[in-house]
Structure formats: C-alpha cells, structure tokens
Amino acid sequence: xxxxxxxxxxxxxxxxxxxxxxxxxxxxxxxxxxxxxxxxxxxxxxxxxxxxxxxxxxxxxxxxxxxxxx
Amino acid sequence: xxxxxxxxxxxxxxxxxxxxxxxxxxxxxxxxxxxxxxxxxxxxxxxxxxxxxxxxxxxxxxxxxxxxxxxxxxxxxxxxxxxxxxxxxxxxxxxxxxxxxxxxxxxxxxxxxxxxxxxxxxxxxxxxxxxxxxxxxxxxxxxxxxxxxxxxxxxxxxxxxxxxxxxxxxxxxxxxxxxxxxxxxxxxxxxxxxxxxxxxxxxxxxxxxxxxxxxxxxxxxxxxxxxxxxxxxxxxxxxxxxxxxxxxxxx
Numbered sequence: 001x002x003x004x005x006x007x008x009x010x011x012x013x014x015x016x017x018x019x020x021x022x023x024x025x026x027x028x029x030x031x032x033x034x035x036x037x038x039x040x041x042x043x044x045x046x047x048x049x050x051x052x053x054x055x056x057x058x059x060x061x062x063x064x065x066x067x068x069x070x
Numbered sequence: 071x072x073x074x075x076x077x078x079x080x081x082x083x084x085x086x087x088x089x090x091x092x093x094x095x096x097x098x099x100x101x102x103x104x105x106x107x108x109x110x111x112x113x114x115x116x117x118x119x120x121x122x123x124x125x126x127x128x129x130x131x132x133x134x135x136x137x138x139x140x141x142x143x144x145x146x147x148x149x150x151x152x153x154x155x156x157x158x159x160x161x162x163x164x165x166x167x168x169x170x171x172x173x174x175x176x177x178x179x180x181x182x183x184x185x186x187x188x189x190x191x192x193x194x195x196x197x198x199x200x201x202x203x204x205x206x207x208x209x210x211x212x213x214x215x216x217x218x219x220x221x222x223x224x225x226x227x228x229x230x231x232x233x234x235x236x237x238x239x240x241x242x243x244x245x246x247x248x249x250x251x252x253x254x255x256x257x258x259x260x261x262x263x264x265x266x267x268x269x270x271x272x273x274x275x276x277x278x279x280x281x282x283x284x285x286x287x288x289x290x291x292x293x294x295x296x297x298x299x300x301x302x303x304x305x306x307x308x309x310x311x312x313x314x315x316x317x318x319x320x321x
Contacts, residue, residue: 015091015291061093
C-alpha cells in the first residue's frame, strides 16, 4: 500500500465529488448516517491500490479528507 | 507514512454551512492554502461579502471586516490606503460584485487600487433562493426566470473579466473554475499569483471562479460540474484576460 486516506465522517456532506475524482474507485458511498443526517462516504481499499495522489482531497469541499503517503 | 494533505492553518476548522458540493468551500480552502504558503497570515485582512459567503469570518483564522452589500472593494480600498503594508482581499459573489456592487468594483479597478478580489460566479443569487443574477446565462432556468433567461426581457449575462480587463488600472484578471482537480490546482495558482502581485505592489488583481451551485441549479454536484464544462464555460471562457506583469517581462 502506497498511501491511504482518512475521512472525517462528521464533516462529510455526501456530495460524492471525491468518488467522481478518484481514478481507482477506492471511495464508495455508505449507508450509515452521521449526526447531521448525511451518509458519509467510506474508504474501501481492498486491493491496496491507493497511491495517495490526493485528488479526492483536492476536490473535497468540506476538507473532510486527510491524505497519507509513503 | 507522512501526511501530505490536511486542513490549511488559516482555516479554523468549523464545519462549513454551505450546501453539499458548493464551490465556495473549495475557494475558501484555496485562499487559506495560499495564505499559508505565502506566510502572510499575520498581515492579511479579508473583506467578506453579503451573500452565501457572508459568514466567511467564521471559517478564516485571519482578520476580517464585513462590508456593506457590494461595497467590498470600497472597504478594501480604505483599509489598503490606511495600512499599505497589509495584504487586503475582498471575497465576493456575483450578486454582490456584479449586481449591487458593480460601481464600486468598476471604479476600484479603474483607480488601480492595490487590492485583490476573489469573485465567485455561480450564475444565480444563491443565498436568497436561486433568483436570476446578472451573470445568469441565456436560457438558464431560475426561480425568477422560469422559462429561461430571455434577451428581450432580461438582457445579456455580464462578463466581469472582459469588462474590467479593458480598464487601464487593472493588472491581473483571470477566470478559472473549480469543477475538476486540474482546474482546482489552476485556480490555486491564479489566486497565489494575484496575492503575489499585490505584495509586490503591482496593482489591482481579480480572480473570477466559476463555482457550482447544485442546490439552485437543481442538479447533483457531479452534474453541476459537467454543466460548467458544457454550458457555463462557453458563455464565460476560462483563461487569463490581462497580465500586465508578464507582458512587461516577455519582450
């Protein structure tokens, strides 16, 4: 694994721009609710393809994504 | 593993009140990142508008003074003239800058005031519920133009960058958008350049940002990003309209 992201579920507003930005389809919608009533996205890196490119974080309006890279 | 992306230090970290997918939040983050990178957090003064971004002072961890509706450039002019060593920017929407405040903007630009304006263009009045703005494109449906904007009744969209780049006082005018990661990076470069020109004392700079407004356009955030590409950027072409400094250096 070259990188990973941490999603702050309380900040996420379910706009799904990170899903649109991610080229590796590593971010998926979820069914859980946060305290504001939105259903935040979650990071699903089963194949370990995340490169830590930060495109999702650049696109995220809520600054809910932190990116870590080797 | 080291952290490569996090919240800029110039933002307080409060959850934004903007709708999901709004371009304002991205623009806030970019301004914050630029302030961090230029290390001007202690001497920057912001002027938020009336409009969706009226609560911008809740999010920026810098000095801010709220201006009257549309009078951001006039307030910024006053601050800059009294405190010339500070970096002053006004952050305005299209209802604020292109409608009620067009006179203040036009004359601040014409006087060549050494300030920076961040202009968010989302083609509707966002805060009041999606009414037609001066920048609404022809045929666009809004709550006050249900059949679509018509030239006979409502005139043509105001193109602020084209208007201001014809004035002698302006130094740097660019239009960009925040609908894809590449465009977000370009917008950040434009904002950084505008602030740098102000620090160097070059004069008036304005960065127009075409910003998605999914709630009032009645689209999903991703559809509104596509709409900017397909229709809005045809009416408001992206690019640098005026850059006096590069023009001086080139020949």
